[in-house]
Structures are given as C-alpha cells and as structure tokens.
Amino acid sequence: MSGGPEARVPAGLTDELRAAVEHLAEAPALLIALDFDGTLSPLVPHAADARPHPRAARALVSLAGLEGTTTALVSGRSLESLRHVAQPDPRTLLVGSHGAEVWLGEGSTSLTLDATQRELLDRVRQLLSEVASQAPGCWVEDKPAAAVLHTRQASEEDALDAEAAARHLLEHLSGVHLLAGKRVLEATVVNASKGEALDFLRAAYGPVSVLYAGDDVTDETAFLRLDSGASARFPDLGVKVGDGFTAAGFRVASPEDVADLLELLFTCRSPGRGDKSHPYLQY
Numbered sequence: 506m507s508g509g510p511e512a513r514v515p516a517g518l519t520d521e522l523r524a525a526v527e528h529l530a531e532a533p534a535l536l537i538a539l540d541f542d543g544t545l546s547p548l549v550p551h552a553a554d555a556r557p558h559p560r561a562a563r564a565l566v567s568l569a570g571l572e573g574t575t576t577a578l579v580s581g582r583s584l585e586s587l588r589h590v591a592q593p594d595p596r597t598l599l600v601g602s603h604g605a606e607v608w609l610g611e612g613s614t615s616l617t618l619d620a621t622q623r624e625l626l627d628r629v630r631q632l633l634s635e636v637a638s639q640a641p642g643c644w645v646e647d648k649p650a651a652a653v654l655h656t657r658q659a660s661e662e663d664a665l666d667a668e669a670a671a672r673h674l675l676e677h678l679s680g681v682h683l684l685a686g687k688r689v690l691e692a693t694v695v696n697a698s699k700g701e702a703l704d705f706l707r708a709a710y711g712p713v714s715v716l717y718a719g720d721d722v723t724d725e726t727a728f729l730r731l732d733s734g735a736s737a738r739f740p741d742l743g744v745k746v747g748d749g750f751t752a753a754g755f756r757v758a759s760p761e762d763v764a765d766l767l768e769l770l771f772t773c774r775s776p777g778r779g780d781k782s783h784p785y786l787q788y
C-alpha cells in the first residue's frame with residue numbers, strides 16, 4: 506500500500522490506488538464519505554471563502570446519481586456553514602460539527618443543547634473572543650455546539666501564543682472538549698467524532714464497502730473505523746490527503762488528486778463505462 510503512518514506523499518494517484526479504486530467501483534453498495542476542508546476544497550485563509558474543487562464537486566454529483574451509491578460529506582463545519590460553502594447535491598447526506606449534527610434528508614432532527622451546555626458554550630465563546638481580541642489575525646467562528654479559534658491569518662508566533670492562552674483557559678473546564686485542527690483550536694460542548702458518524706451512516710445505509718477521504722487529525726477516527734482487511738471481498742478504502750500521521754491505507758497530495766480519484770471512480774462505476782466519449786475518460 507502507498508499509505509502508511511508517515512509515508513511520503515506521492516504525486517497523483519499511484520498505480521496501487523488506481524487499482525484499489527477500480528476494484529471498489531465494483532462494490533454492489535458503496536458509501537462515499539468525504540471530509541470537506543482540505544479534501545474536497547483547498548484550504549483558504551478565511552473559512553467562508555472555501556469552495557469545493559470544481560471537478561471534484563461535479564464528480565460527486567455524478568456519483569450521487571448512480572444506483573447503489575450513497576454520498577456523504579463528513580465535516581467539522583456546522584451544517585449551515587457546510588451547506589453554504591459546499592452547495593451539496595440534495596442526495597448527498599451531511600454530517601456537521603464533527604458528527605454532532607446529522608442531516609439525512611427531510612425529517613432529520615436538529616441538534617439541541619441542554620441549559621448547562623448552552624451556558625458553557627456562552628462562556629467558551631466569551632473566553633475565546635477575549636483571546637482573539639488580543640491576538641492580531643485571530644478570529645472566532647461560532648458553531649451550534651462549539652466555538653473555534655482561527656489562527657491562519659496570524660503570524661506563527663501570535664498563533665502559538667493565542668492557542669496556548671486558549672488551552673490554558675479552557676482545558677480544565679468540565680464539559681468542554683478541545684479539538685486541534687489545521688490552524689484552528691475548537692472548543693465543543695458536545696463530544697462527537699467523525700468515526701462514530703461513519704459507524705452511524707454504515708448502520709443506516711448498509712454499504713458493502715466505504716470510501717473515506719480526509720486530511721486532518723479529526724479524520725483519523727473515521728479511518729480507524731474502516732475495514733481494509735484483505736479477507737473482505739470489497740475492502741474499505743481510506744485516503745489521507747496531504748502529509749502527517751495516518752491510519753489510512755492510501756495517500757494523495759491535494760484536493761486536485763481527490764478530484765482525479767472521484768472522476769476515476771465515476772468512470773469505472775458508471776453504466777456508460779467503455780463509452781469513449783465519456784468526459785471523465787479523457788484523463
């Protein structure tokens with residue numbers, strides 16, 4: 506496998522990964538679950554400006570229309586923010602707030618906090634806002650169950666100081682869980698994980714196999730839930746985007762490669778396979 510905990514990031518899709526995608530395309534029922542920021546969308550300075558890679562977005566819509574194929578976005582963003590930036594196809598399931606919010610179509614219930622959690626979240630927002638107000642380039646993103654300190658636009662030194670100050674204020678608050686991401690520190694009052702969300706989607710939709718792709722530390726809980734065992738007829742496929750430790754079996758460098766991967770998957774899975782005029786067969 507071309508992945509491995511600290512493997513070098515290959516350029517493009519390796520032959521091994523292509524072969525695994527081609528095999529996965531034959532799975533009778535497939536769940537395609539993708540992280541958003543850094544996976545479907547390149548990372549950008551401000552969270553509101555993120556947009557999916559155009560080819561990846563098109564391929565995902567095409568995949569969502571195939572029989573036996575369930576698509577899902579599994580994000581740390583709130584559902585509202587995820588909808589805004591991703592503009593997902595209505596058939597695509599949405600998991601937000603690292604698993605605390607789930608939208609499976611009409612009738613899905615929304616996240617509610619109890620009085621203690623609401624009070625705690627107000628306190629967390631206040632503390633993080635105080636930290637951000639003293640750190641040039643830092644700002645706070647509000648979510649239904651969390652507040653996030655963003656440091657991407659701050660200098661390295663200001664970012665480290667702000668994160669340390671936030672940790673100092675928050676790490677001993679009972680009921681608050683800290684999640685470190687890429688130039689973000691999130692404090693949430695609901696302890697959820699993408700791994701649990703993936704288990705939930707698997708139980709609800711019963712796929713024979715799962716493709717999961719993600720770039721951040723929070724995606725590791727999902728990679729750990731995959732069954733990539735050689736004994737399975739259609740082993741799950743985990744794809745880490747970028748460098749850093751991972752439990753995923755494969756690795757690609759960027760959302761551009763994710764777009765290639767989704768196009769390849771659609772080409773191999775679509776009924777029009779073999780049709781030379783098919784747009785995705787050109788690359």
Ligand SMILES: O=P(O)(O)OC[C@H]1O[C@H](O[C@H]2O[C@H](CO)[C@@H](O)[C@H](O)[C@H]2O)[C@H](O)[C@@H](O)[C@@H]1O
Pocket residue numbers: 540541542543544547548549550551552553555579580581582583646653655657686687688689691721723
């Ligand atoms: O699970 P994800 O879909 O990857 O969401 C993780 C976090 O994504 C957003 O922050 C990240 O993307 C921003 C835009 O590219 C970038 O500026 C920031 O530095 C990244 O950490 C989002 O704002 C967070 O709420 C999500 O938890």
